[in-house]
Amino acid sequence: MNILMVGPKSDSKGGIATVIANFKEYYSGENQVAYLATWTEKHKFSTGIKAMLTLRKIIRKNKIDVVHFHVAQKSSFHRKALLAKLVPRRTKVIFHMHASQFDTFYKLAGKKAKKKIRRELSRLDGLVVLSEEWAAFYEQITDAPIEIIENAVMVEEQPKYNPRATEIITLGRLGKRKGSYDILHVAKQLESEFPNVCFTLFGDGEIEEVEREMEALASQNVRLGGWLLKEDRDEIVAGTVLHLLPSYQEGLPMSILETMSEGIPNLASDVGGIPQVIQDGENGMLIKPGDISSMVEKLRYFLTDEKLREKLSQAAYEKIKTDFSLEKYFEKWDRYYESLLEEESQESLSISNLDERQKEWS
Template identity: 40%
Template sequence: MKHVIMIGPASVSKGGIATVIANFEKTFNSNEVRIHHIASWKEGNPLFKLWMFLKAIMQFCYLAITRRISIVHIHTSQRGSFYRKVMFIQLARIFRAKVILHMHGSRFGIFFDNQSPWLQKRIIRQLNQLDHLIVLSEAWKTYYENLCDTPVTIMENAVQVPQANPYNNQSKTIVTFGNVTKEKGSYDLLHAIHSLGSTYQEYQFIFYGIGDIENAQKHIHENQLTNVTLGGWVESEQKQTILDSALLHILPSYHEALPMAILETMAHGIPNISTNIGGIPQIVQNKQNGILIEPGDTDTLEQAIATLLHDETTRDEMSQKAHEAVQAKFSIDACNAKWEQFYQQL
């Protein structure tokens, strides 16, 4: 049996990486591969975060000594997340385990470009020490292949997919999952809602997530957006109820890899309006199972919302295609089978 150490944020943490790890914890089951999960980060004060990091190092060393570890699978993004994971790359090398770096960061390219030439060389050196890089889209595969010499493989995120499409085409609730920030297009969406005016006042727009809450609430109040609510962070047990009652999901981001929010909503047959960036076009097919726009194009965003709210038939057709697309390529079972094969071949 192959023993794999998986390192990343605690599965109960906020964010897409934690959701991916939670899916591994709940669903990955193999007679040939055993995954040992180590949480290296969790929300809290700086001392708590430092303790989580040091504890993860101790757990890593204990497992590496007491088990014959074959692979270290490290989840990371950019900035501090990447620099913290360098320690585990070095430890894996000491214990002669193969190292996979699973890149989730949608802004890694910006992060890399903002580093000094000396740090850029250090980052490339770390990437070249890896046995494999995992990315979420073809665009990111090309990026890392041009940046370093390590083999790169695309492994898409995956979600639980209901057997039957549960979409509620009569709902009046429109949702967006993710941090409430300019980068996620939150203010572009607020601008589009304002431009729609009273025409679609019966529809409630709910922004689920953390982030720039105070400024967003101020914007909502100043523009008298009475049909907009900030729903806060959603725990996993709450999400099912929300997904069962959402008409549309809107994520007009400026930077993304392959958002779990899009996969989760499409798995429930919810049509998406999103942007033509990162790995999103791999799953959202424009005017087939959703609508894609350019980041920052608030006029087209407004038109897309109006189009789908006006056309029940189009929503229903997109819903069926969205559910089928995720079921065919992004289901948990299909993804776990790919991971088991990957681990075995590495």
């Protein structure tokens, strides 16, 4: 089977690009996968135009059976919906929904915009979502077949966690949605009690706004690390005691899966698909979005109990190894791709049988 994967270039920033990069680097199934970039860091507009001009040519040349679109909300959704209309009818189209705010995007849309969103979704042969929570949402707005395939990561043979490390990190874009400002207030409350612990926020986004808030709080235990480069990852992981992600909205963050696969415990909010990965007190810690006092309390307990850190670390690693490894992830995708074509074969067989019966009746 021939698959065309459409989304941001694999070396771009963000979770969607990481998912595509994992396919490019590690997928070794029987299917042949081609890639078409619709977005790059430096050439956003021209890359999108090129994708529109070359999509049908690539489908014909590679005899594509399924076009696998990676989709977020807002402009990402509208761009992919436009591209999907260019796909020949014989080729299956699926939207792989990574959106962390599609519910808000839909809620804020006007009546006509909502109708257009539902219409675009109804045209799909399949909709793949990251969690049961997101499946329940999309079922309210579309009749398109929905499949749940959670994100996954490459798992180390052995975790390299250091329970005596002193750095708490956050990976991803900075901003209110990710709880970045809440982290600053948490750090301030713990500053005098844990003077050796440093909170480092890695990522891009609302850099200037976060810096202003740090200045207003006179933060001494917080720093901004910029976008974490692949070549610096091992050094940062070695010094990390916890990954902190108190988001207000999420899909299923790659940053949580990646850090847990290294044996790094997580404290995160119970939104999106996160509760399917983190069980509070068993392999990590969960809080309600915006609950700063609960965050402070759990961090205080975590930082003063080395045995707890070791327990959460091992359980986090085992959870990813058992349920979120790339090997099992690719097996799920192979079965899903196959099911799409099986449905087509069954439909063709039904039509053929109907034609035969009609001939007999005439």
